[in-house]
Amino acid sequence: MAETETSHPDHLAHHFDSVEQQRESASFGMWLFIAQEIMFFGGLFLGYIVYRIKYPMAFATGSNLLSIEWGAFNTAVLIGSSLTMALAVRAAQTGNNRLIIRWILATMLLGSVFLGVKVVEYKDKYDHQLVAGPMFEFDADYVLEREAVPAVYADDIDVHDPQFGSNVHLFYSFYFVMTGMHALHMIIGIGVMIWLLVKAYRKRFGPDYYSPVEMTGLYWHFVDIVWIFLFPMLYLMGRH
Amino acid sequence: MTEHSGNHHIMPLKIYLGVFLALMVLTILTVWVAFYDLGFLNVFVAVTIACVKAYIVLLYFMHLRYNARILWLTAAAGFIWFVLLTAFTVSDVLTRGWLPPPEAW
Numbered sequence: 001m002a003e004t005e006t007s008h009p010d011h012l013a014h015h016f017d018s019v020e021q022q023r024e025s026a027s028f029g030m031w032l033f034i035a036q037e038i039m040f041f042g043g044l045f046l047g048y049i050v051y052r053i054k055y056p057m058a059f060a061t062g063s064n065l066l067s068i069e070w071g072a073f074n075t076a077v078l079i080g081s082s083l084t085m086a087l088a089v090r091a092a093q094t095g096n097n098r099l100i101i102r103w104i105l106a107t108m109l110l111g112s113v114f115l116g117v118k119v120v121e122y123k124d125k126y127d128h129q130l131v132a133g134p135m136f137e138f139d140a141d142y143v144l145e146r147e148a149v150p151a152v153y154a155d156d157i158d159v160h161d162p163q164f165g166s167n168v169h170l171f172y173s174f175y176f177v178m179t180g181m182h183a184l185h186m187i188i189g190i191g192v193m194i195w196l197l198v199k200a201y202r203k204r205f206g207p208d209y210y211s212p213v214e215m216t217g218l219y220w221h222f223v224d225i226v227w228i229f230l231f232p233m234l235y236l237m238g239r240h
Numbered sequence: 241m242t243e244h245s246g247n248h249h250i251m252p253l254k255i256y257l258g259v260f261l262a263l264m265v266l267t268i269l270t271v272w273v274a275f276y277d278l279g280f281l282n283v284f285v286a287v288t289i290a291c292v293k294a295y296i297v298l299l300y301f302m303h304l305r306y307n308a309r310i311l312w313l314t315a316a317a318g319f320i321w322f323v324l325l326t327a328f329t330v331s332d333v334l335t336r337g338w339l340p341p342p343e344a345w
Contacts, residue, residue: 027307027308028310031315034314034315034318035315035321037318038319038321038322039321042318042326046322046326046329050329072267072271075267076264076267079260079263079264079267082260082297082301083256083301085301086300087253090253217302218302221297221298221301224301225294228290229290231270232270232274232287232290236271236274237282237283237286239277239282240277240282
């Protein structure tokens with residue numbers, strides 16, 4: 001204790017006794033925030049599960065209209081960005097400032113690619129009237145043309161039934177809110193990384209102080225985990 | 241500083257690359273398996289693979305493996321909360337209408 005009281009580095013806030021205590025507080029606080037985020041996304045996931053049980057055919061049909069290719073590509077991009085983020089944290093731990101900047105830039109780039117793909121997908125759904133709202137009318141012919149109705153349900157579904165159309169729109173309401181909230185988290189993450197870059201350019205990080213990089217990493221990996229669950233739930237489970 | 245706590249743990253590059261490859265393989269696996277109809281197992285397989293992927297990310301990318309137990313507890317609290325929320329709600333939703341509404345006396 002005596003050692004830490006005499007040396008008081010710039011990056012140690014005054015309300016902490018030691019760098020170690022400061023680091024542990026940051027970690028614990030970040031994990032509490034992540035637990036709260038699980039609750040936030042958990043509500044959305046549960047809503048989706050309940051309505052999927054209620055309208056399995058419409059949800060499977062809506063799911064089949066999504067592009068597995070884009071979804072899988074984005075999953076790979078996001079996993080890649082988690083790797084670059086983890087490497088940025090490692091670069092901070094080993095005190096390699098140039099690598100911190102390089103890996104953070106790579107993470108931002110991959111995050112932007114993900115969001116760009118999302119824009120392409122949203123545009124496609126918007127063009128095909130797959131949005132619930134007064135200006136949109138469910139396009140049954142598009143569903144038939146894409147052969148989106150799973151074979152097992154083919155005899156039970158009347159795609160021209162307005163109730164079926166609004167149930168498919170319900171799937172897309174969940175899709176837009178869940179992926180939209182996820183995308184918002186990514187935009188916030190990229191914003192935080194701009195702040196990290198500024199600090200990194202000023203050479204603020206090193207083996208003794210890298211909590212901001214590490215905490216941003218935790219946040220980014222959590223957002224990755226949310227997508228790891230969103231991808232199968234939205235894109236893959238409607239195949240049969 | 242001679243004494244290093246768990247938070248200082250620096251993992252070798254090899255582990256990060258291995259974790260990345262494992263996640264990629266699992267992604268390919270989950271997409272591949274989605275094209276086969278396994279009946280009621282479809283959802284089970286997809287969710288299991290997603291859980292394994294999430295666990296790997298938690299352990300290595302998020303360093304839980306090398307961190308203090310309190311962080312494990314915090315993360316687990318979030319997940320257990322979600323499991324409880326889902327289990328109770330879904331058990332209600334699935335069993336609606338199993339019994340006829342009670343008759344008036």
